[in-house]
Amino acid sequence: MIRFLFFVLSLLALVSCQLENAWNTAETPPPSRLVALQEKGEENFTTVQASDEEPEQSPSSAITPEPDIPAPPSHEAWDALLRQYVSATGKVNYKGLLADKAKLQAYLDELAANPVRDSWSRDEKLAYWINAYNAFTVKLILGHYPIPSIMKIHDGKPWDVKWIQLGDKAYSLNNIENDIIRPRFKESRIHFAVNCAARSCPPLLNRAWTAGNLNVLLEQQTQSFINNPAFNQIGPKTVEISKIFEWYATDFGNIVEYLNKYAKTRIQKGAKVSYKEYDWGLNE
Secondary structure: HHHHHHHHHHHHHHHHHHHHHOOOOOOOOOHHHHHHHHOOOOOHHHHHHHHHOOOOOHHOOOOOOOOOOOOOOOOHHHHHHHHHHOOOOOOOOOOHHHHOOHHHHHHHHHHHHOOOOOOOOOHHHHHHHHHHHHHHHHHHHHOOOOOOOHHHHHHOOOOOOOOOOEEEEEEEEEHHHHHHHHHHOOOHHHHHHOOOOOOOOOOOOOOOOOOOOOOHHHHHHHHHHOOOOOOEEEEEEEEEEOOHHOOOOHHHHHHHHHHHOOOOOOOOOOOOEEEEOOOEOOOO
């Protein structure tokens, strides 16, 4: 009997031990097991864990909007005024412009609010400065009209007064031409683009300058001016030319060679060069 009871107790102990082992194997494997599973490519467990959290974004992955780069102002309003009030030969209808001076002022305000930016192309910058010079010169004349000559303004020195506000800077006409356009762009043809409102000045173009038309019109204006007998008289052995070529001689270099690039009459080397008197009468 005692032996039988001992046998039953041993049997129960054995069954209890097997049940405990089975329970332990059903529990979550220890960290070392997870490492082993990952090394075998069994990543189900860790993948489930990671999906419960939002992935972190590194600072470099954040999208930063690019700042707006101001574009050059439109010159369409100035172009419309020039087409309407300036003839093909450069004669300006100042009386008509007086009636439309509000449109001119609106364009000048646009230039003032949009000064030249480093991001603009070279041609965009140069077109801006030529248009600014010409448009503010017209405004200067309108502010004193009727007058016989621009030389009647500011004691004969209208180019030296700083009254042109562009952005946060004030400029004179001389600042624009001689401190900005000439040294920065080194473009001799601009002398046939900027207009000083005088009869002997290269005619005011009846179009606004833009980056798109700049080079074509510079070439056109230069050739037209040099071959116009009202401004220059060119022969093979003698030439009588505009004072502009004397005043800005450093921009043109050898004057005979320069003229021969555009003149319809071939000028001989060593030809006699003289300069015409300048007519400061108003270009109307």
